Amino acid sequence: MPRRILPTLHGACLLAVALALSSCSGFGLDDVVRQPEVDIVGFEVTDASIFGAKLLFEFQVDNPNALALVLDGIGYRLRLNGERLLDGRHAQRTEIAARGESRIQLPVTVSFSDLARVIKSFEGRKRPDYDLEADFQFDVPVLGSVVVPVHEQGEIPMNRVREFLDSAGVSR
Numbered sequence: 001m002p003r004r005i006l007p008t009l010h011g012a013c014l015l016a017v018a019l020a021l022s023s024c025s026g027f028g029l030d031d032v033v034r035q036p037e038v039d040i041v042g043f044e045v046t047d048a049s050i051f052g053a054k055l056l057f058e059f060q061v062d063n064p065n066a067l068a069l070v071l072d073g074i075g076y077r078l079r080l081n082g083e084r085l086l087d088g089r090h091a092q093r094t095e096i097a098a099r100g101e102s103r104i105q106l107p108v109t110v111s112f113s114d115l116a117r118v119i120k121s122f123e124g125r126k127r128p129d130y131d132l133e134a135d136f137q138f139d140v141p142v143l144g145s146v147v148v149p150v151h152e153q154g155e156i157p158m159n160r161v162r163e164f165l166d167s168a169g170v171s172r
Contacts, residue, residue, distance in 0.1 A: 036069060036096065037062040038136050040152045041103070050112060055086075057106040059134070059150065063096040067141050070095055074106055075135040080156075081121035081128050085114055096138075106134070127155040 042058035057076075063069050071094040078086040086108055096102045122128045134150040 034064045035146060036064070036136075036138060036148055038134075038148050038150050040132065040134075040150060046107070052109055052111045053115060055108050055110060057108070057132070057134075059104045059106065059136075061096050061102045061104055061136070063098065063100055063102075065140075066098055068095050068098050068100075069141075070139040071104065072137045072139050072145070074104070074137070076106060076108070077131075077133045078108075079131040080118045081125065082131075083118045083121050085110060085118050104136075127157065129153065129155050 039060045040057060041060045042056075044056050045053055046056050047054040061071065071092060073092055074090045076086060076088060076090065077084070088108070090106055090108070092104070092106075094102065094104060131153040132151070136148045136150065138146045138148065140146045
């Protein structure tokens with residue numbers, strides 16, 4: 001092959017690769033790199049006693065990608081009336097099917113001493129507030145580790161607080 005053709009051939013190959021990568025559709029990567037969607041869909045107290053409480057948060061994870069994703073774990077922080085109640089990480093490897101939805105449960109335990117500290121902050125409030133943050137860490141093909149943050153905040157009706165305290169056997 002003559003020397004003049006090699007640089008031209010080399011340049012044409014580089015141009016083709018650059019065009020394919022810029023559109024990503026040449027490789028089907030447009031479906032692979034979409035971030036999963038995560039929403040909180042439920043919360044319940046599964047057990048309560050004078051020692052503490054077991055809580056269960058439920059999340060909906062939607063994977064819009066053509067490939068399955070793996071949830072590696074969940075970091076979480078829960079504040080009531082600005083007081084830290086929970087702060088931790090739940091190691092959970094769960095496969096989320098391609099173009100699928102999965103319900104993910106996050107079980108946590110709160111000690112009575114933490115509950116008592118936070119319950120004191122309820123005094124004088126008509127409606128205590130909560131602030132839940134969770135970071136879902138996914139293993140995504142091509143991209144590697146991707147973190148999807150979830151944030152939910154609002155007010156807790158006092159009748160729910162009273163029901164919880166009654167079920168825990170805590171006198172008011």
